[in-house]
Amino acid sequence: MSDRAFEVLETKERVIEDNDRVAAEVRKELKKNKTFLINLMASPGAGKTTTLCRTINALKDRYKIGVMEADVDDDIDAQRVTEAGAKAIQLHTGGSCHMDADMTMRGLEGLGLEGLDIVFLENVGNLVCPAEFDVGANKRVVILSVPEGDDKPLKYPLMFTVGDVLLINKFDTCEIFDFSLDQVKANVAPLNPKMQVLPLSAKTGDGFDQWIEWLVAAVEAERSAE
Amino acid sequence: MSDRAFEVLETKERVIEDNDRVAAEVRKELKKNKTFLINLMASPGAGKTTTLCRTINALKDRYKIGVMEADVDDDIDAQRVTEAGAKAIQLHTGGSCHMDADMTMRGLEGLGLEGLDIVFLENVGNLVCPAEFDVGANKRVVILSVPEGDDKPLKYPLMFTVGDVLLINKFDTCEIFDFSLDQVKANVAPLNPKMQVLPLSAKTGDGFDQWIEWLVAAVEAERSAE
Numbered sequence: 001m002s003d004r005a006f007e008v009l010e011t012k013e014r015v016i017e018d019n020d021r022v023a024a025e026v027r028k029e030l031k032k033n034k035t036f037l038i039n040l041m042a043s044p045g046a047g048k049t050t051t052l053c054r055t056i057n058a059l060k061d062r063y064k065i066g067v068m069e070a071d072v073d074d075d076i077d078a079q080r081v082t083e084a085g086a087k088a089i090q091l092h093t094g095g096s097c098h099m100d101a102d103m104t105m106r107g108l109e110g111l112g113l114e115g116l117d118i119v120f121l122e123n124v125g126n127l128v129c130p131a132e133f134d135v136g137a138n139k140r141v142v143i144l145s146v147p148e149g150d151d152k153p154l155k156y157p158l159m160f161t162v163g164d165v166l167l168i169n170k171f172d173t174c175e176i177f178d179f180s181l182d183q184v185k186a187n188v189a190p191l192n193p194k195m196q197v198l199p200l201s202a203k204t205g206d207g208f209d210q211w212i213e214w215l216v217a218a219v220e221a222e223r224s225a226e
Numbered sequence: 227m228s229d230r231a232f233e234v235l236e237t238k239e240r241v242i243e244d245n246d247r248v249a250a251e252v253r254k255e256l257k258k259n260k261t262f263l264i265n266l267m268a269s270p271g272a273g274k275t276t277t278l279c280r281t282i283n284a285l286k287d288r289y290k291i292g293v294m295e296a297d298v299d300d301d302i303d304a305q306r307v308t309e310a311g312a313k314a315i316q317l318h319t320g321g322s323c324h325m326d327a328d329m330t331m332r333g334l335e336g337l338g339l340e341g342l343d344i345v346f347l348e349n350v351g352n353l354v355c356p357a358e359f360d361v362g363a364n365k366r367v368v369i370l371s372v373p374e375g376d377d378k379p380l381k382y383p384l385m386f387t388v389g390d391v392l393l394i395n396k397f398d399t400c401e402i403f404d405f406s407l408d409q410v411k412a413n414v415a416p417l418n419p420k421m422q423v424l425p426l427s428a429k430t431g432d433g434f435d436q437w438i439e440w441l442v443a444a445v446e447a448e449r450s451a452e
Binding site for chain 1: 269299300302322352353355358373375381382384399
């Protein structure tokens, strides 16, 4: 028997013809349980897990938080978010570079929604395919880290089109990497004029107030709509 | 009419049952033209294009160099490598997150191999799917940048299993990101004991001598085998 504090679930992609139909089922399930689902997407190494751990720390006294860690392999992230105070499940995607609605549904069933106010799906590190699949989330959060460059919205436009908010992580390294916040905003605006762009540093905590405020407002707006 | 110095080719993925068969055809075509093909793979923002530009500069007096820039969208990279002195073609993958052998063959046909000693395929920024497809390249070069973290081989093991050499880019930022070269080597070794790990900085040029030496040796070994 494993002594892990979280389950590991194999969620290899199945061929499901109608992803949007399953996404609607996910939404129904979330509504029934009063759970808010966030699809967190970014490149490998953008700082998804570090951002998540700090976010859990900031909110764990207010909300019960669950995390689904989707990875091709490895369980490190589930371990980290468990230590940060979330209920976690590790999903192994069996080589798949993204999560779809069916995989998400199986993940939510494995995690167990009862009593959870917020669930984060930490998607596979990838700026391409995860953007193509509606997993049934209430909000899509995209992280772009400063070292990746301010031109990324031009190169991976769909990701920046579908996202609700863009967190610019590792913002403390702006000067080293000649990253311009104005430039990234100018690159995002034509794709997604409504996307908010929030600079922060998951390492130092700078900028987190703004992000936490955005997140709480989104969760509470959904609750008061129920 | 466009005033671009390079062609843009739409290479949307077709369903080809036998990727390995097409990869073998690519190899035959390369051999016939005495062209050495490198499949360059990395995350978004790892510095593929900057590394490529500096590599072209270092080698353009010795070899005729071609570049296939595979992107979901955008032509910036083809522009940059053209300015660096390579013959370039921009491939738009039509949403696909990787190149396969068929797409590579069409790219090579569009580029035109005649007279080219080395062709670089700059794959779509992605650590997952590009690793799954043999495109017929002579060597697979993987770039991991320091800000992504030294744990990435654990999370994207296939990429680090199939690569011939691993360039650790942005090595000048090691201290800022608590990146350990020893740790990344320890993470790579069980997956791929033969993989060379070469730290460098595409921005400053540090470490390039070693990489250029590796590359010239690989190209010349192929030539002397003919």
